[in-house]
Amino acid sequence: MSTLYIVATPIGNLSDITLRALEILKMVDAVACEDTRHTLKLLTHYGIRKPLISCHANDELRGARKVIALLDEGKQVAYCSDAGTPGLSDPGAVLVREARASSHTVVPLPGPSAFACLISAAGISGRSFLFDGFLSPRPGRRKARLQELLNREESFVLYESPYRIGKLLADIAALDPHRKVVVGRELTKLHEEILVDSAAALAQRFGPDSQARGEFCIIVEGRALADASDREDD
Numbered sequence: 001m002s003t004l005y006i007v008a009t010p011i012g013n014l015s016d017i018t019l020r021a022l023e024i025l026k027m028v029d030a031v032a033c034e035d036t037r038h039t040l041k042l043l044t045h046y047g048i049r050k051p052l053i054s055c056h057a058n059d060e061l062r063g064a065r066k067v068i069a070l071l072d073e074g075k076q077v078a079y080c081s082d083a084g085t086p087g088l089s090d091p092g093a094v095l096v097r098e099a100r101a102s103s104h105t106v107v108p109l110p111g112p113s114a115f116a117c118l119i120s121a122a123g124i125s126g127r128s129f130l131f132d133g134f135l136s137p138r139p140g141r142r143k144a145r146l147q148e149l150l151n152r153e154e155s156f157v158l159y160e161s162p163y164r165i166g167k168l169l170a171d172i173a174a175l176d177p178h179r180k181v182v183v184g185r186e187l188t189k190l191h192e193e194i195l196v197d198s199a200a201a202l203a204q205r206f207g208p209d210s211q212a213r214g215e216f217c218i219i220v221e222g223r224a225l226a227d228a229s230d231r232e233d234d
Contacts, residue, residue, distance in 0.1 A: 002071040004099040005078040006092060008085040008111025012189035014045050018111050022046055029075040032067045034091055038082040055079065057091040064095040071104045085113045089133035089159055114217045115157040118184040121194055122219050129219070130156040137164060143171050150176050153224035160216045166206045172220060173203035180221035186214035 005024045010016040025031060025048050032053040033039035039052060053070075055063030067077050079086060079095055086092030099106050115131055132149060135142045135158060149156045150172070160168050165183075172181065177200035185193040191214070195202060199220075206212055 001104055002074055003076050003105045003107055004067065004071060004095070005076070006086050006096065006106065006108045007078045007080045008109055008113065009039075009042055009080045009083060011083045011112045011114050011117065011187055012192075014042060016112050016188060017042070017046070018109065021109050021111055022048075024078055024109060025050065027076065028078045030067075030070055030077050032063065032077055032079040032095065034081040034086075039080050042080070053077075055091065055095055060091045060094040061098070064098040067095060068098050068102050068104075071099060071102065083112070083114075085111065088113060088115070088131070112188070114159065114184070114187055114215070115219075117187050118182065118194070118217045118219055119157070121184075122182040123196070124155050124180070124182065124219060124221055124225065126155055126222060126225060128154045130154050132156055132158055134159050134161075135168065139167070139171075142168070143175070146171055147175055149220070150179065151223060153222050155222040155225065156220050158218045158220070160218060162212050162214060162216065165212055165216050165218075166203070166208060166210055168218070169199060169203040169206050173199040176226075179226055182219040184217040184219075185212065187217060189214070 005028060007021050007024060030051040030053055031039060032055040034056050036052045036054055043050060053063060053066050055067060070077055079092060081090035081092055096106050119129060135145055177198060179199045181199045181202050183195045183202055
């Protein structure tokens with residue numbers, strides 16, 4: 001029986017790697033990764049040289065089988081997605097299932113996560129947050145899901161690309177222009193930006209003429225908090 005280590009990696013700032021993650025990456029026989037180029041950059045930065053196995057989202061099962069073959073040989077393997085914690089809007093679930101099905105041990109290493117990072121700096125209270133990841137790029141499906149989320153009491157967290165951030169915020173503003181939204185851009189990186197405003201104001205900021213770059217994490221205040229805020233304003 002061998003061990004598959006699920007390793008959380010920095011979402012931008014390479015200094016955010018944990019000491020335990022570095023120890024494991026140095027110890028294992030091979031590193032499976034979502035994109036070998038991203039992981040190679042991280043390993044090179046810390047002077048670590050390991051065989052890399054591609055295990056990307058488009059053909060995760062094929063990559064998983066390569067990893068299982070190594071585990072069956074008694075090798076120890078680490079898995080890293082491009083950034084953050086594997087399995088959270090990133091591949092990794094298929095590999096974990098296959099490893100367990102083959103009676104190998106799966107050990108998670110906690111670490112960076114974009115949505116946890118933004119929640120800590122958002123100033124939005126509440127006992128629970130709903131994580132919904134990337135919404136559908138299709139306008140109709142995206143708007144329908146947003147309406148469902150906006151009707152829920154708890155706040156929710158989304159991810160979005162720079163190519164669709166304007167459309168996402170415009171959809172939220174059309175459904176509830178006064179809802180409080182927190183937008184995190186390029187978290188942990190040099191040009192990190194965290195904006196807190198109404199959906200309408202942020203939709204205007206990231207309108208059609210915006211040239212926003214980087215990955216986005218968004219928190220939308222839950223209906224319960226929004227209703228409480230409205231009562232305080234009355």
